Amino acid sequence: MTRANRDDVARLAGVSTAVVSYVINNGPRPVAQATRERVLAAMDELSYRPNASARALKLARTSVIGLLMSDITNPFFSEFAMFLQGQAHARGYGLMIANTRQENAEETAELQSMLARGVDGIAVYGARRPETLSAIVRSGVRAVSMDWHLTASDVPSIGIDDYGATTQAVEHLLGHGHSEVAFIAGTDDLTLRVRAWSDTMRTRCTPERLAQLRVTGDFTREGGYDAATTLLELPDPPRAIFVSTDVQAFGALAAVRDLGLSVPADVAIVSFDGTNASAFTSPPLTAIRIPQDRIAQLCIEKLTSVPSAEPMHSTFPHELVIRESCGCHPRSM
Amino acid sequence: MTRANRDDVARLAGVSTAVVSYVINNGPRPVAQATRERVLAAMDELSYRPNASARALKLARTSVIGLLMSDITNPFFSEFAMFLQGQAHARGYGLMIANTRQENAEETAELQSMLARGVDGIAVYGARRPETLSAIVRSGVRAVSMDWHLTASDVPSIGIDDYGATTQAVEHLLGHGHSEVAFIAGTDDLTLRVRAWSDTMRTRCTPERLAQLRVTGDFTREGGYDAATTLLELPDPPRAIFVSTDVQAFGALAAVRDLGLSVPADVAIVSFDGTNASAFTSPPLTAIRIPQDRIAQLCIEKLTSVPSAEPMHSTFPHELVIRESCGCHPRSM
């Protein structure tokens, strides 16, 4: 039972192949109602499904967009993937997903794989090689970057005000009476978050202490666990920590608990991302929420609509969601 | 700068188009070393990249496989997606992901979208409509199901011994001195888990109590939260709960905490899935671990290698990972 093609449908409906196309695509020529119905009946009869490859070859586009991201198991990224998939589907696009596992080599390989498959555009979130964006551009494929730290003047980017959000988070902790706020960073610099934190803290402690209060870890639970452990085993451990991503905060919570301490009584924590998962930790995390749904929507728009003179960089408003980990929530007082 | 095609390369290298193909595909005819180098040089010179659509049209396969799953933000599924993506990539396949959001309508729509895009095979994990599997089969696309509860005799399936694993988990809790173990189920019946639990508990309580101890919730944190709340607000609340998935357990942990109780002192919990995330909750979850990596590997094998007379259903061994939520871990005693 080999699959029916357009010729079979045309033959059965007693029309030419062109008419079948007109019916399928609602154009570019009109088709008489009676004819259309005969064609539709024939398609149904033969369980006809258009061949996507042939169509893509002819139209020179696949209607598939790619998402290149660093870690699909990180809820921050998987929530974005969910939104992006929904938006893509709504516009008739499929979504192909690639995972770099936060490794340069995989980033290159996965990107090549996507390009080789002829995706019409690529969304990049969590990449680390500047080369990645320029390679996409060079290949003639459209790109949108959610990676603030990767600069590429010819690629539109979308994000939030990282500097402002971090400042707000750190000041929120300072407002709770903490004189020091430590910082758990990622292995890839989230430059603006680091800078905002140091700008806020610089006047409050010595450069030595500042260096001590900043610990780097992978963007994983394990990374956050280790980083928090390092901080809390300091001779003079901080009582407040700003964690630059939710997954790291999940790890930090586990570390605090394993040291027999509690959040927020012994250590106050504010995180960054505001994933749904961050609302279900013990205690729930106070966090800067990034509006992933809106970012995904704009991302698909930029990827699929005709290029325009829109701003190259779009910034969405963030929100500090107060939950229990920082200490000012009614439940934690 | 329109993209170079095979003709351009052939012209520049001074060979026929066939030779270019032979070089790209390493066959089916041999090519002289000198010629090969000229071709490679020309490809490089023109930044030539083969057109995947044309290739797919000619070969009648896309080298893309699809993953139809219920919720990409559920770590259980996203971890599987990660493994599947790795395995697929290793074999030269791309992965297209579809998300059903646990809704029948989306399941149908996403499946159609994948079929329309001509994927070579589809992995199904977390589907709820029996129709889904048969629709894939009818379309002539290969399928592998990780959904034990969807029966389709002509589709290979992969899983673990759900009945045995559940029995083991429930008995583990009973072994801690609990006379009753409640059960948080999903909205889609994980039939074997339900049956194993009731078979174990039936002899220990009245049918009325049995019904009371079984609560149903979405496969989400919220679902687990609500279900656990219902259980714990019972006049005579259970002291031990078996939760049928990790995400629901995450919610259950939050519910226990919000009621001012603690795990495992007031309520012991054993979960099912054993995601990486389950190792970082407070307290870490004792859970049945499903070997997603091995399942993903076999899944890709079945999807991409020639159909053989292998067993239709493959069962992998599970493992009860003892952590702190059940109460017998050194740290929690």
Added chain:
DNA sequence: TTGTAAGCGTTATCAT
């Protein structure tokens, strides 16, 4: 070892 050319299933132009 290399070249020629048919054909994969579409779309859309140009006739009718």
Added chain:
DNA sequence: ATGATAACGCTTACAA
């Protein structure tokens, strides 16, 4: 309103 037909870029049988 409908039909005939030339691409789209590739693979491969067959010829040389």
